[in-house]
Amino acid sequence: MEHPIIEMNGLTKYYGSLKAVDNLHLSIGKGEIFGLLGPNGAGKSTTILMLLGLTEPSAGEARICGINASRNPIPVKRKVGYMPDSVGFYNELTALENLTYIGRLNGIPETTVADVARNMLEEVGLGAAIHKKTGVFSRGMKQRLGLAEVLIKQPEVIILDEPTLGIDPTGVRDFLELIRQLNERQGLTILLSSHHLHQVQQVCNRVGIFVGGRLLAEGNIETLAANLFQAAPYVVQVTVKTPVGDTGALEKDLLQMQAVSKVTVDGAVVEISGQEDITPGIVRFFVGKGFDVTGVQQKSYGLDEIYQQYFENNLKENTSNEKSGGLFQRSFFGRFKKR
Numbered sequence: 001m002e003h004p005i006i007e008m009n010g011l012t013k014y015y016g017s018l019k020a021v022d023n024l025h026l027s028i029g030k031g032e033i034f035g036l037l038g039p040n041g042a043g044k045s046t047t048i049l050m051l052l053g054l055t056e057p058s059a060g061e062a063r064i065c066g067i068n069a070s071r072n073p074i075p076v077k078r079k080v081g082y083m084p085d086s087v088g089f090y091n092e093l094t095a096l097e098n099l100t101y102i103g104r105l106n107g108i109p110e111t112t113v114a115d116v117a118r119n120m121l122e123e124v125g126l127g128a129a130i131h132k133k134t135g136v137f138s139r140g141m142k143q144r145l146g147l148a149e150v151l152i153k154q155p156e157v158i159i160l161d162e163p164t165l166g167i168d169p170t171g172v173r174d175f176l177e178l179i180r181q182l183n184e185r186q187g188l189t190i191l192l193s194s195h196h197l198h199q200v201q202q203v204c205n206r207v208g209i210f211v212g213g214r215l216l217a218e219g220n221i222e223t224l225a226a227n228l229f230q231a232a233p234y235v236v237q238v239t240v241k242t243p244v245g246d247t248g249a250l251e252k253d254l255l256q257m258q259a260v261s262k263v264t265v266d267g268a269v270v271e272i273s274g275q276e277d278i279t280p281g282i283v284r285f286f287v288g289k290g291f292d293v294t295g296v297q298q299k300s301y302g303l304d305e306i307y308q309q310y311f312e313n314n315l316k317e318n319t320s321n322e323k324s325g326g327l328f329q330r331s332f333f334g335r336f337k338k339r
C-alpha cells in the first residue's frame with residue numbers, strides 16, 4: 001500500500017492470560033472506509049484503543065499517519081477523531097451549546113466557534129435541531145452530534161466504534177450515507193467497527209473479519225467472495241413448475257455441461273454452481289429438456305455468506321476443542337441475534 005494512514009504490525013494484546021488481539025497485521029490507506037467486522041468480544045474495541053494509544057499493546061505496534069500510537073498518544077489524538085460506542089452530552093444544553101463548548105476545548109477562536117459549530121451541525125443533518133436540548137435527542141441524533149464533535153477537530157482519520165448500535169434501520173441508512181458523503185467530500189480515512197454485516201457491506205471499501213482476536217480475512221467483498229468460493233463462484237437457481245422426477249439423471253446431465261461443478265435438486269428447485277457465468281447455457285438446457293421454467297435467479301455472495309463461511313471454517317479448525325467452538329458459537333450467533 002502506497003500511503004498507509006493506519007498501520008498495525010504484529011499488534012497483540014493480552015488481558016492476563018486472555019489474548020484479546022492476536023498478532024494483527026493490517027494497513028489502511030488514505031481515503032479508505034474500512035470495516036472491522038466481528039462478533040462481540042472479537043477484539044475490535046481493544047484494537048481501537050491500541051490505535052488511539054489508550055491501551056498499551058503487549059507486542060507489536062500501531063501507527064497512525066506514521067506516528068507510533070503508544071509512544072506518542074497526544075500527536076495521534078490530534079490526527080484522529082474517535083467516537084466511542086456510546087456518546088454523552090450535557091443534556092440541559094442545546095446541540096449548538098454542546099458543540100460550541102467542544103469547539104472551544106479544541107481551540108477554535110471565540111469569534112468563530114459558534115459559526116463553525118452551526119455549520120458542522122448543518123453538515124451532519126442536525127440543522128433543524130440546533131436549539132434543541134440534547135436530553136430529548138434520539139439515539140440517531142446523538143450519533144450525528146457525536147460525529148459533529150469528532151469532525152470539529154478536523155481530524156485526518158475518524159474511528160467509529162459500533163456507530164449504528166441502537167439506531168432504527170432508516171436512521172442507520174441515513175447515518176451510513178452521511179459517513180460515505182464525508183469520506184467523499186473530505187477524503188477522510190474512516191475505520192468503523194461493527195457486527196452488522198449488511199451495514200458494513202453498504203458503506204465500506206474493505207473489511208476485515210475478526211474472530212477470537214484474530215483477523216481471519218481481509219479484502220473487499222468481491223475478493224473475499226472470490227477467494228472463498230473459488231471452486232464455484234457462480235450459482236444459478238432454476239425453479240420449474242413441478243418437482244423434478246428423476247433427480248439423478250438431471251444431476252448427471254447438468255454435470256456433463258462445461259463449467260458446471262455442483263448440482264443440488266430440492267423438489268422443483270435446482271441449484272447449479274460453476275466456474276463461470278453459466279446462466280444462459282443452463283436456461284437453454286432446461287428449455288431444451290422440456291421443463292416449464294418458472295424462475296431463474298443468479299445468486300451473488302454477500303457478507304452474510306462470506307462471514308458464515310469463515311465462521312464455519314474457523315469452527316472446523318476448532319472442533320478438537322469443544323469449549324472454544326462453543327464460545328465462538330455463543331459469541332457469534334447468540335449475541336449477533338440480540339442486536
Ligand SMILES: Nc1ncnc2c1ncn2[C@@H]1O[C@H](COP(=O)(O)OP(=O)(O)OP(=O)(O)O)[C@@H](O)[C@H]1O
Nearest residue numbers: 015018020038039040041042043044045046047162
Ligand atoms: N479491560 C479489560 N480487561 C480484561 N479483559 C478485557 C478488557 N477489555 C476487553 N477484555 C476482553 O477482551 C476480549 C476482546 O474484547 P473487545 O471489547 O476488544 O471485543 P469487541 O470485539 O470490541 O467486542 P464488543 O463489541 O463486545 O465491544 C473479550 O474477551 C473481553 O472480555
